[in-house]
Amino acid sequence: MIELQTPLTVEKIRQLHAGDEVTLSGTIYTGRDAAHKRLIALLDERKPLPFDIQDQTIFYVGPTPNRPGSVFGSGGPTTSGRMDAYSPRLISLGLRAMIGKGYRNEDVKQAIMTYGGVYFGAIGGAGAMMSSCIEECEIIAFEDLGPEAIRKLKVKNMPLVVVIDSQGNDLYEIGRKNYLNKK
Amino acid sequence: MREIQCKDIIETIKTLCIEATSILPQDVYESLQTRYEQEDGLLAKKTLEVLMKNADLAKNKMMPICQDTGMAFVYLTIGQEIHITGGSLKEAVEEGVRQGYQEGYLRKSVVDDPLFDRVNTKDNTPAIIYYEMVEGDTFHVKVAPKGFGSENMSQIKMLKPSDGIEGVKDFVMKVVNDAGPNACPPMVIGVGIGGSFDKVTMLAKKAMMRDIGTHHPDARYAALEDELLTKINETGIGPAGYGGKTTALSLNIETFPTHIAGMPVAVSICCHVARHKEADL
Numbered sequence: 001m002i003e004l005q006t007p008l009t010v011e012k013i014r015q016l017h018a019g020d021e022v023t024l025s026g027t028i029y030t031g032r033d034a035a036h037k038r039l040i041a042l043l044d045e046r047k048p049l050p051f052d053i054q055d056q057t058i059f060y061v062g063p064t065p066n067r068p069g070s071v072f073g074s075g076g077p078t079t080s081g082r083m084d085a086y087s088p089r090l091i092s093l094g095l096r097a098m099i100g101k102g103y104r105n106e107d108v109k110q111a112i113m114t115y116g117g118v119y120f121g122a123i124g125g126a127g128a129m130m131s132s133c134i135e136e137c138e139i140i141a142f143e144d145l146g147p148e149a150i151r152k153l154k155v156k157n158m159p160l161v162v163v164i165d166s167q168g169n170d171l172y173e174i175g176r177k178n179y180l181n182k183k
Numbered sequence: 184m185r186e187i188q189c190k191d192i193i194e195t196i197k198t199l200c201i202e203a204t205s206i207l208p209q210d211v212y213e214s215l216q217t218r219y220e221q222e223d224g225l226l227a228k229k230t231l232e233v234l235m236k237n238a239d240l241a242k243n244k245m246m247p248i249c250q251d252t253g254m255a256f257v258y259l260t261i262g263q264e265i266h267i268t269g270g271s272l273k274e275a276v277e278e279g280v281r282q283g284y285q286e287g288y289l290r291k292s293v294v295d296d297p298l299f300d301r302v303n304t305k306d307n308t309p310a311i312i313y314y315e316m317v318e319g320d321t322f323h324v325k326v327a328p329k330g331f332g333s334e335n336m337s338q339i340k341m342l343k344p345s346d347g348i349e350g351v352k353d354f355v356m357k358v359v360n361d362a363g364p365n366a367c368p369p370m371v372i373g374v375g376i377g378g379s380f381d382k383v384t385m386l387a388k389k390a391m392m393r394d395i396g397t398h399h400p401d402a403r404y405a406a407l408e409d410e411l412l413t414k415i416n417e418t419g420i421g422p423a424g425y426g427g428k429t430t431a432l433s434l435n436i437e438t439f440p441t442h443i444a445g446m447p448v449a450v451s452i453c454c455h456v457a458r459h460k461e462a463d464l
Contacts, residue, residue, distance in 0.1 A: 021226075064247050064289055066288070067288050073246065073250065074241070074290075078250075079365050101332075101364060101367060121424075123233050124364075125237070125456050126233050126234060127248060127249040128237050128241040128248060129233060131246075147303075148303075159233075171426075172364050175419075176419040176420055176421070178426055179224065179419035
């Protein structure tokens with residue numbers, strides 16, 4: 001198990017390989033479909049983003065509302081492929097890591113290799129457990145989007161798996177191949 | 184003639200929404216346990232273990248198993264002897280969903296206009312409601328909130344009769360491979376065969392919600408269910424798509440007569456959180 005602390009620099013993520021299990025601690029940001037669309041619109045208008053994305057991590061999640069006395073509701077990953085249209089541009093501007101589930105397209109893989117990035121998988125459907133890793137949560141942008149608003153999270157020991165590493169290796173291909181070879 | 188009060192319908196649907204999203208169906212839980220014991224890959228085993236622990240935690244804390252608490256699908260089976268009083272049935276269903284998603288701290292995931300505005304309705308309405316009239320005086324409600332990570336992976340195809348059983352198998356395998364890790368495997372799969380363009384999707388949904396381990400009454404379809412499930416679990420996609428034996432927990436088939444010119448097939452993909460909860464009033 002590799003322990004990682006944000007912000008994630010290129011040096012840190014170059015050590016990671018597809019299939020590695022990691023725990024992530026520190027500050028990360030949430031964002032999914034509607035928030036990504038707005039981030040790109042801000043860039044098109046040459047306006048600043050709501051947070052400096054250099055070496056940052058975006059978790060593709062839209063949590064359930066938290067109950068009184070709890071920091072975060074259920075919050076597992078959403079399907080990352082819907083962010084493929086937006087991710088390469090953010091990666092080119094310094095975004096270092098993405099947390100989600102599901103296939104990424106070639107453009108995203110290429111950006112990860114070119115600029116030095118990493119795509120982590122969180123287990124889809126394990127939303128209740130993910131919330132126990134989240135210590136602080138604050139909405140910092142697009143509050144009107146409800147579950148899709150951008151949240152700044154402080155996480156501790158979030159369990160993740162490296163799905164696409166900075167060399168472009170993809171666990172979804174490797175894991176399946178390994179299983180079939182073993183048979 | 185039996186009377187059913189709208190206020191009781193509201194209360195029932197509210198409770199079903201909350202319970203369905205927090206308590207994993209027993210058949211799914213048992214299937215995860217069985218598959219966990221059979222799985223030998225380290226990451227695959229660990230993933231299944233996490234899913235079981237997650238289900239335990241959700242049940243104990245009455246919090247959603249998964250953050251995508253879905254759109255609310257409500258299936259009403261109403262006896263023709265029933266008289267509904269105290270308001271509109273449709274409005275009672277919507278109110279039950281509204282209250283359930285509010286009081287259960289469930290995520291509101293519905294946008295009003297699908298293409299242009301996409302503004303969240305903030306109460307998870309409208310629900311998707313299906314009504315079936317039957318004889319007698321029963322009033323049965325099934326609530327099945329479904330997430331869209333897997334819903335987006337479902338597909339339909341109007342096959343030709345000459346495509347035969349191989350055509351059906353090829354299409355099912357294509358859908359599963361397209362879905363891969365996106366659908367949060369292990370999946371629960373429903374296949375509809377026959378009917379029409381719209382009917383076949385209903386059959387697939389019905390099959391998806393049928394208990395794990397049950398079979399189609401026709402032995403030929405029952406054999407096809409087993410064969411397809413085995414083939415799917417030989418793809419190696421595995422839990423979370425990280426590689427392994429467990430790509431699907433079940434595959435059920437539902438059928439209906441069809442036209443001489445057609446053979447519609449639909450595949451409804453669900454993640455392991457195959458939520459459905461029922462009640463009789």
